[in-house]
Structures are given as structure tokens and as C-alpha cells.
Amino acid sequence: MIRPHRSHPLWFAFALHRVSGLGLALFLPAHFYLLSLALTDPVSLDSYLALAENPLVKVAEFGLVFLLAVHFFGGLRLMALEWLPWSGRQKSLAAGAVAAAFFVSGTFFLQAV
Amino acid sequence: MGRDELDVSIWRGDANGGRFEDFKVPAQDSQTVLDVVSWVQQNEDPTLSYRYACRVGMCGSCAMMVNGVPRWTCRTHVKKVLDGQKVTVAPLRNLPVIKDLATDMDPFFDKWVKAAGVHHPSKTRDDPIEAVNPASPARVEADTGIECINCSVCYAACDTVTGNADYLGPAALQRAWTLYNDAKDADQQTILDAVSGNGGCHNCHSQGSCTLYCPNELNPMKAIAGLKRATAASFFKRRK
Ligand code: HEM
Ligand code: SF4
Ligand code: SF4
Ligand code: FES
Numbered sequence: 001m002i003r004p005h006r007s008h009p010l011w012f013a014f015a016l017h018r019v020s021g022l023g024l025a026l027f028l029p030a031h032f033y034l035l036s037l038a039l040t041d042p043v044s045l046d047s048y049l050a051l052a053e054n055p056l057v058k059v060a061e062f063g064l065v066f067l068l069a070v071h072f073f074g075g076l077r078l079m080a081l082e083w084l085p086w087s088g089r090q091k092s093l094a095a096g097a098v099a100a101a102f103f104v105s106g107t108f109f110l111q112a113v
Numbered sequence: 114m115g116r117d118e119l120d121v122s123i124w125r126g127d128a129n130g131g132r133f134e135d136f137k138v139p140a141q142d143s144q145t146v147l148d149v150v151s152w153v154q155q156n157e158d159p160t161l162s163y164r165y166a167c168r169v170g171m172c173g174s175c176a177m178m179v180n181g182v183p184r185w186t187c188r189t190h191v192k193k194v195l196d197g198q199k200v201t202v203a204p205l206r207n208l209p210v211i212k213d214l215a216t217d218m219d220p221f222f223d224k225w226v227k228a229a230g231v232h233h234p235s236k237t238r239d240d241p242i243e244a245v246n247p248a249s250p251a252r253v254e255a256d257t258g259i260e261c262i263n264c265s266v267c268y269a270a271c272d273t274v275t276g277n278a279d280y281l282g283p284a285a286l287q288r289a290w291t292l293y294n295d296a297k298d299a300d301q302q303t304i305l306d307a308v309s310g311n312g313g314c315h316n317c318h319s320q321g322s323c324t325l326y327c328p329n330e331l332n333p334m335k336a337i338a339g340l341k342r343a344t345a346a347s348f349f350k351r352r353k
Contacts, residue, residue: 004181005206005270010321081319083342086335090321 013074013094020071027064058112066105073097119191121149123161124203127212133201146179146186146194150202150214163214170328173264177214178203183269185328205269221265221282228281229307230288235299245296255294258287258336260329267323267333279312283323283333286314290336293343305344314340 006015037045051057074097081090117140122133136153147165154161165175170188177186179194180201191200208216225231236243245252267283268274274282281289289308292298308314314337323333 005178005183005322005326006272008322008325010319010325011272014318014320078319082338086338090319 009091009094013077013097016070016098017074017078020067020074023064023067024071027067055113058109061112062105062109065108066101069104070098070101073100118198119149119195120197120199121153122199122201123150123153123214125161125213126210128210131210131213133203140191144191146177146184146189146191146200146202147175149191149200150177150186161214162212171262173262176205176264176266176269178205178269183266183326185264185266188328205265207269207271207274208265216265218265221268221284222263224281224285224312225263225288227307227312228285228289229300229304230285230292232292233298233300233303235297243297249296251294251296254339255291258291258331258333261287261331262329264328267327270322270326272320272322273316273318277312277316280316281308281312281314283317283337286317286340287331287333287336290339293340302347305340305347308340309344309348314344317341 034045034048037048052061074094077090077093077097080087080093087093119138119140121136121138123136125131125134136157138149138152141148147168150161150163154163163175163177165187166172167174168187170185173185175185175187176183178184178201179186179189180196182194183205184194186202194200202214204210204214204216208218208221211217247253247256261284263284265284271280271283274280286308289304293301293304298304317334317337319334319338321334324331324335327333
């Protein structure tokens with residue numbers, strides 16, 4: 001259970017930023033490795049790309065795009081918080097970052113199916 | 114259990130550990146969490162240790178974890194925080210426990226000094242007093258932080274303190290930011306150096322628990338963002 005002192009929007013924004021950052025750090029090496037197969041082993045790249053037709057993989061891709069987008073927009077919010085004149089609307093901005101990430105990853109998903 | 118009785122769980126123990134003890138406390142109008150704790154000490158167990166002084170939100174000595182959240186107990190009405198009829202009271206997080214609800218606040222105060230949170234005089238007693246323009250932007254900024262009562266609520270709320278024992282914490286950093294903006298403080302560079310080391314302002318992840326729970330509605334998260342900007346600006350200036 002989430003400890004009581006943590007259950008507020010900006011703490012959730014922090015947790016989401018950490019989880020998405022770690023998720024990206026785990027995923028990106030695999031992603032670049034797969035792309036490198038285009039040069040070193042095109043046949044096995046094609047067999048991996050065939051996997052991408054699987055609906056489960058499409059949902060997973062949606063998740064990854066969401067992680068990237070939410071980390072990107074959340075990171076922009078944090079950089080604005082630190083570098084621009086203070087704004088008291090951090091909760092709304094954090095919610096906006098999540099909404100923008102859903103918009104981007106949702107659009108990606110609809111394009112993919 | 115009657116409607117007018119509270120189920121109170123109070124942490125008992127010392128630095129070596131402890132456990133919660135349950136008490137029944139009669140409910141009253143306008144009863145604060147501190148009233149509840151005092152009732153237990155006066156009527157059930159005189160050995161219960163806790164700390165308070167002013168009872169009006171001035172001294173900053175009565176903070177405790179109430180249902181898992183740090184609060185000034187003298188100004189927290191128990192009705193506002195009851196979970197059914199139940200309330201749990203524990204010593205503040207992130208500080209060593211002396212006994213029961215009393216924590217050792219030394220690390221918290223020591224960090225004020227470490228963050229250069231002491232006055233660096235710009236004049237001697239023979240000079241005329243420096244006029245401070247209350248409308249200047251720096252003074253307006255400093256004013257937003259000066260009502261701190263040193264209660265350590267923000268320090269107990271901060272997970273970055275939990276993760277890094279050297280982290281100066283929200284209150285000390287906010288104090289540094291206040292002095293940095295004070296026209297009467299002569300040593301801004303010392304302040305920036307003190308807050309940009311290992312335990313400094315750049316550890317903050319902007320979780321905002323400090324700002325959410327500060328009973329005086331101060332905004333240490335904003336002060337820390339100001340320090341991050343000022344330290345970074347001075348870093349690039351000095352490299353030129
Ligand atoms: C797309 C542009 C990106 C932006 C704008 C961005 C921004 C940020 C910011 C501002 C932080 C500091 C958060 C804090 O103080 O708590 C951060 C943390 C982090 N980022 Fe990124 N980032 C980006 C891309 C990435 C990528 C591609 C990865 C993965 C390789 C990544 C992994 C991480 C990790 C692991 C953390 C630490 C999280 C934490 O301390 O809570 N980031 N990012
Ligand atoms: S904003 Fe920074 S100082 Fe305040 S609780 Fe969060 S991590 Fe701690
Ligand atoms: S900043 Fe607020 S919560 Fe922190 S010590 Fe000062 S008054 Fe207490
Ligand atoms: S007893 Fe002084 S602030 Fe609560």
C-alpha cells in the first residue's frame with residue numbers, strides 16, 4: 001500500500017517519472033540492438049518485425065510509447081519548474097503531462113491497429 | 114465502543130524499537146491531537162513522553178506523524194483527521210527517536226547551520242542601518258519563506274531525506290534561499306557553495322510533500338527550485 005504521506009498528485013508524478021525512466025533505460029538497449037540487426041542480420045530482424053503484428057506486442061508498444069511520452073512531458077515540466085519563474089499550477093501541469101502522453105501514445109496505437 | 118470515545122494508537126518505545134499501544138480517549142469539542150496525547154499522559158500513563166510548548170502553532174515543537182502524515186498536533190483538530198473513530202500517533206519520520214513521541218531534532222537544526230542558514234553580516238555596529246525596500250523583488254521572495262517555525266514537518270514528509278541522510282532538507286534549504294535574497298546578507302557565494310554540495314538542493318526530486326504538509330503554507334519546493342537556478346547560474350558565470 002502507498003504510505004499516507006505519499007498519496008498526493010506530485011508524489012505520483014515523481015513515481016511515474018522514475019518508473020518510466022527506469023523502464024526506458026531497460027528497454028532502449030534492446031530497441032537499439034534490434035535496430036542494429038538491420039545491418040548485421042536482416043533475416044532475423046524480419047522475423048522479429050513479424051512479431052510486431054501480434055496484438056499483444058501492439059499493446060506493449062503502446063505502453064512503451066506512453067512511457068517515453070510521459071517521461072518526456074514530465075521531464076519538461078520538471079525543467080520548467082526549475083528554470084522558469086515559479087508557477088503554482090504544478091498539479092495541473094503534471095496532469096497535463098500525463099494527458100499529453102496518453103494523447104500521443106493513443107494516437108500511435110490507433111495508427112498501429 | 115461509544116460514539117464519544119476515540120480509539121487512539123500511540124507509538125511507545127525508544128531508539129531500539131517499539132510498538133503501538135491502544136487507548137480509549139473521551140471525545141470532546143475542538144479537541145486537538147495534542148489534547149488527545151496529553152489526556153493519555155495525564156489519565157492513563159504518566160510515563161508517555163512527547164514534546165510541546167506554545168500550543169498555538171508558534172514554537173514548532175509538537176509535530177508528530179498522525180495517521181501516517183506529519184502534522185503540528187497542537188493545531189490539528191482530531192475530528193479532521195479521524196479514520197472512523199481511530200487515530201494513530203507516532204514520532205516524526207526521518208529523525209532519531211528519543212522516547213515515545215519525542216524525536217531528537219538535532220540533525221534537523223544542524224543542517225540549518227550546514228546550509229549556511231546563519232546571518233552573514235554586511236556591516237558593523239558603527240554603520241547606519243541598511244534600508245530594506247519591502248517592494249523589491251528579492252525582498253518579496255525572501256518574505257515568502259520567513260514564517261518558518263522549525264517544526265520539521267516538511268523534513269519528516271520528504272522521501273529524499275529518507276533516502277539520503279546527508280540531504281539538507283526542505284526547511285534548511287528554504288532558509289538558505291531566504292538569506293540569499295536578503296539585502297542584509299553579505300555572503301551569497303558561501304550560501305550557494307553550502308547548498309550545492311553532496312547533500313544540497315540538487316538532490317530534490319520536486320515531490321512537493323514539503324509544500325503540501327507545511328502547516329504554515331510555505332513553499333520549500335519553490336525555494337529549492339530558486340536555489341537550483343541560482344547555483345547553476347553562478348556555476349556558468351564562474352566558468353567564463
Ligand atoms: C525524452 C527526453 C527526456 C527528458 C526531457 C528527461 C528529463 C528528465 C528529468 C528532468 C529527470 C530528473 C527527474 C528528477 O529530478 O526526479 C529525469 C530523470 C531520469 N531519466 Fe529522463 N528524460 C528524458 C529521457 C530519458 C531517457 C531516454 C531515459 C532512459 C534511458 C531516461 C531515464 C531517466 C532516469 C532513469 C531518471 C531518474 C529518475 C529519478 O531519479 O527519479 N530519461 N529525466
Ligand atoms: S520537493 Fe524536494 S525537499 Fe520537498 S519533499 Fe520533495 S524532495 Fe523533499
Ligand atoms: S518550512 Fe514549514 S513544515 Fe518546514 S519547518 Fe518550516 S514551518 Fe515547518
Ligand atoms: S506546541 Fe508550539 S507549535 Fe505546537
